Amino acid sequence: xxxxxxxxxxxxxxxxxxxxxxxxxxxxxxxxxxxxxxxxxxxxxxxxxxxxxxxxxxxxxxxxxxxxxxxxxxxxxxxxxxxxxxxxxxxxxxxxxxxxxxxxxxxxxxxxxxxxxxxxxxxxxxxxxxxxxxxxxxxxxxxxxxxxxxxxxxxxxxxxxxxxxxxxxxxxxxxxxxxxxxxxxxxxxxxxxxxxxxxxxxxxxxxxxxxxxxxxxxxxxxxxxxxxxxxxxxxxxxxxxxxxxxxxxxxxxxxxxxxxxxxxxxx
Amino acid sequence: xxxxxxxxxxxxxxxxxxxxxxxxxxxxxxxxxxxxxxxxxxxxxxxxxxxxxxxxxxxxxxxxxxxxxxxxxxxxxxxxxxxxxxxxxxxxxxxxxxxxxxxxxxxxxxxxxxxxxxxxxxxxxxxxxxxxxxxxxxxxxxxxxxxxxxxxxxxxxxxxxxxxxxxxxxxxxxxxxxxxxxxxxxxxxxxxxxxxxxxx
Amino acid sequence: xxxxxxxxxxxxxxxxxxxxxxxxxxxxxxxxxxxxxxxxxxxxxxxxxxxxxxxxxxxxxxxxxxxxxxxxxxxxxxxxxxxxxxxxxxxxxxxxxxxxxxxxxxxxxxxxxxxxxxxxxxxxxxxxxxxxxxxxxxxxxxxxxxxxxxxxxxxxxxxxxxxxxxxxxxxxxxxxxxxxxxxxxxxxxxxxxxxxxxxx
Numbered sequence: 001x002x003x004x005x006x007x008x009x010x011x012x013x014x015x016x017x018x019x020x021x022x023x024x025x026x027x028x029x030x031x032x033x034x035x036x037x038x039x040x041x042x043x044x045x046x047x048x049x050x051x052x053x054x055x056x057x058x059x060x061x062x063x064x065x066x067x068x069x070x071x072x073x074x075x076x077x078x079x080x081x082x083x084x085x086x087x088x089x090x091x092x093x094x095x096x097x098x099x100x101x102x103x104x105x106x107x108x109x110x111x112x113x114x115x116x117x118x119x120x121x122x123x124x125x126x127x128x129x130x131x132x133x134x135x136x137x138x139x140x141x142x143x144x145x146x147x148x149x150x151x152x153x154x155x156x157x158x159x160x161x162x163x164x165x166x167x168x169x170x171x172x173x174x175x176x177x178x179x180x181x182x183x184x185x186x187x188x189x190x191x192x193x194x195x196x197x198x199x200x201x202x203x204x205x206x207x208x209x210x211x212x213x214x215x216x217x218x219x220x221x222x223x224x225x226x227x228x229x230x231x232x233x234x235x236x237x238x239x240x241x242x243x244x245x246x247x248x249x250x251x252x253x254x255x256x257x258x259x260x261x262x263x264x265x266x267x
Numbered sequence: 268x269x270x271x272x273x274x275x276x277x278x279x280x281x282x283x284x285x286x287x288x289x290x291x292x293x294x295x296x297x298x299x300x301x302x303x304x305x306x307x308x309x310x311x312x313x314x315x316x317x318x319x320x321x322x323x324x325x326x327x328x329x330x331x332x333x334x335x336x337x338x339x340x341x342x343x344x345x346x347x348x349x350x351x352x353x354x355x356x357x358x359x360x361x362x363x364x365x366x367x368x369x370x371x372x373x374x375x376x377x378x379x380x381x382x383x384x385x386x387x388x389x390x391x392x393x394x395x396x397x398x399x400x401x402x403x404x405x406x407x408x409x410x411x412x413x414x415x416x417x418x419x420x421x422x423x424x425x426x427x428x429x430x431x432x433x434x435x436x437x438x439x440x441x442x443x444x445x446x447x448x449x450x451x452x453x454x455x456x457x458x459x460x461x462x463x464x465x466x467x
Numbered sequence: 468x469x470x471x472x473x474x475x476x477x478x479x480x481x482x483x484x485x486x487x488x489x490x491x492x493x494x495x496x497x498x499x500x501x502x503x504x505x506x507x508x509x510x511x512x513x514x515x516x517x518x519x520x521x522x523x524x525x526x527x528x529x530x531x532x533x534x535x536x537x538x539x540x541x542x543x544x545x546x547x548x549x550x551x552x553x554x555x556x557x558x559x560x561x562x563x564x565x566x567x568x569x570x571x572x573x574x575x576x577x578x579x580x581x582x583x584x585x586x587x588x589x590x591x592x593x594x595x596x597x598x599x600x601x602x603x604x605x606x607x608x609x610x611x612x613x614x615x616x617x618x619x620x621x622x623x624x625x626x627x628x629x630x631x632x633x634x635x636x637x638x639x640x641x642x643x644x645x646x647x648x649x650x651x652x653x654x655x656x657x658x659x660x661x662x663x664x665x666x667x
Contacts, residue, residue, distance in 0.1 A: 043377025043378065044376075118446060118449065118450075119443075122446060122449075123375075123377065126438055126442065127377065129439075130359050130360050130375060130376075133359045133427070133433070137359055137362065137419055138355060140421065140428070141419075142418060142419055142420060143331065146341075146420070147332050147334050148332045148477075149329065149331055149481070151482045152484070153282060154531070155282070156294065156540055161546065162547075162548050163545055163591075164549075164587065164590070165548065165549050166555055166558070166619075167619070170550070170555050171555060171619060175556070175559035175560065175562075178559065178576055181577060182575065257403055273518035273533065274536060275518070276518030276519055277519060277536040277539070280518065280530070281540050316468065317476060318473035318474060318478075319477060336473070339474055339477070339494075340477060340481050
């Protein structure tokens with residue numbers, strides 16, 4: 001029944017600390033706080049509480065666990081200790097889980113409390129397994145702790161000689177490049193075919209006016225435009241579509257990531 | 268002891284880093300790899316029971332002292348930097364689940380993992396970035412390095428303690444998958460669980 | 468092999484410096500020195516003829532690789548490497564303008580030239596220091612070597628095409644224009660051409 005390795009003690013575990021809350025046995029108010037510091041978050045605290053049930057993690061009582069956690073948090077609050085938000089979020093969620101577990105079956109929502117409880121248990125098992133694995137990993141023969149490498153290796157002497165390569169063309173081309181770069185340059189701005197946002201807005205909203213059907217964004221582009229104009233038109237039509245959607249004049253749909261974007265007039 | 272064994276013994280002894288069969292074969296002047304392998308085996312058995320062992324880690328070979336001499340040799344050495352609990356746990360999760368994204372690590376631990384933790388592991392040379400997962404957001408994924416296996420005395424990832432049992436009991440599968448397995452629920456995993464690694 | 472021999476083997480292997488019999492005896496926990504000596508002798512004979520020897524030098528013991536393996540453990544590797552773009556430019560400038568100082572090279576290239584670039588060219592054997600220019604500061608001047616002409620298949624520096632010829636072959640055109648010429652594309656160079664052509 002017991003899967004054994006889940007329960008083996010591991011060297012870095014804090015399992016050898018006395019069980020129960022530090023606040024009880026220490027009596028000073030920051031002991032609990034200090035112990036909370038020792039946990040790696042609420043799941044870790046839950047795992048620790050679950051281990052104190054002294055049964056296989058697959059057999060733990062989630063309801064008992066929830067109650068222990070809530071007690072713990074309550075006590076921390078009574079001591080006016082500062083609790084990290086994630087512990088409180090977990091407490092709220094567990095309180096919800098507890099009430100759902102106590103409700104009659106037919107009033108239950110989806111997902112069912114059984115599902116939530118089982119998933120919590122599965123998470124705890126996984127975290128427990130990894131904690132166990134970490135302990136066993138550190139228990140192995142580590143270099144520098146258990147086994148040692150040669151103290152002063154001579155090293156393998158590899159003398160690297162580099163032979164450089166370059167050819168005549170590369171040489172002359174490099175010179176040309178330098179000369180060209182340092183020659184006075186004349187800059188000219190070329191006219192590029194673009195579709196402005198204004199004309200895209202006009203075009204898209206006019207075309208939307210014609211039909212109530214869904215149309216792909218692609219269909220709004222000028223059909224015989226050369227590639228670069230088409231690119232510009234795609235960009236500005238996309239922005240135009242977003243603008244029309246923002247104004248409530250169109251709706252946009254896309255069924256999958258990177259899938260075609262479709263557009264329809266809002267009546 | 269034959270000449271090849273002598274050369275390999277000398278080379279591995281002098282080398283500053285572990286060497287693979289390939290590296291040895293080409294270093295010693297294009298020796299046949301199967302001969303190198305045979306010589307390594309012969310050498311390793313020669314060193315059995317001795318104060319020095321010849322071991323293979325992540326397909327690379329090196330000499331190290333016998334583990335039972337640790338008590339003798341340790342006293343002179345500086346202490347290894349202690350790994351924090353968080354770092355140890357993250358390291359274990361990466362080793363047993365690799366390649367794995369930060370979100371996946373966090374979902375197992377139930378807490379955010381600070382970037383510093385991963386940095387410490389990468390600085391130690393035990394963890395490396397292993398690319399990105401091809402899902403939306405293209406998260407970075409992490410995996411362990413040969414130095415990791417080296418340092419922890421493992422020949423390969425199959426030697427990770429308990430990995431076979433963990434795999435067999437489904438404890439390396441994401442919660443959603445394990446849940447479906449248990450309940451026979453066919454509704455399919457939710458999106459983000461879908462991305463979690465299914466370890467090789 | 469007995470326990471003491473094992474311990475000595477491990478200790479000498481892991482030690483950073485050779486160890487004397489005294490040091491070994493106290494390191495291993497007050498062992499009798501004669502026992503340590505006997506163990507060292509036994510170990511040394513065990514390693515005879517092997518790739519590693521256990522040797523005593525100035526009364527201190529250490530392992531070292533067998534002397535006859537030295538030739539094996541030292542390797543010369545020749546590596547072919549292509550001259551970087553920057554180095555090619557510097558070489559071209561030296562060839563066209565020699566003898567030339569570093570400041571002159573920089574003023575022609577329009578960018579700073581790292582000392583490393585000149586070192587590479589000198590290491591390749593293509594450029595040499597040709598004295599100093601007799602101006603204030605006496606800067607070092609550089610010139611090409613006969614090996615340079617050899618390697619580039621030139622019988623003399625006069626074989627280098629002149630400026631007029633470069634212009635005729637288009638090698639002096641600004642890169643953007645040359646690009647359009649070649650592709651008939653009016654859109655201008657693609658990104659990376661754009662960066663490289665204007666790094667001045």
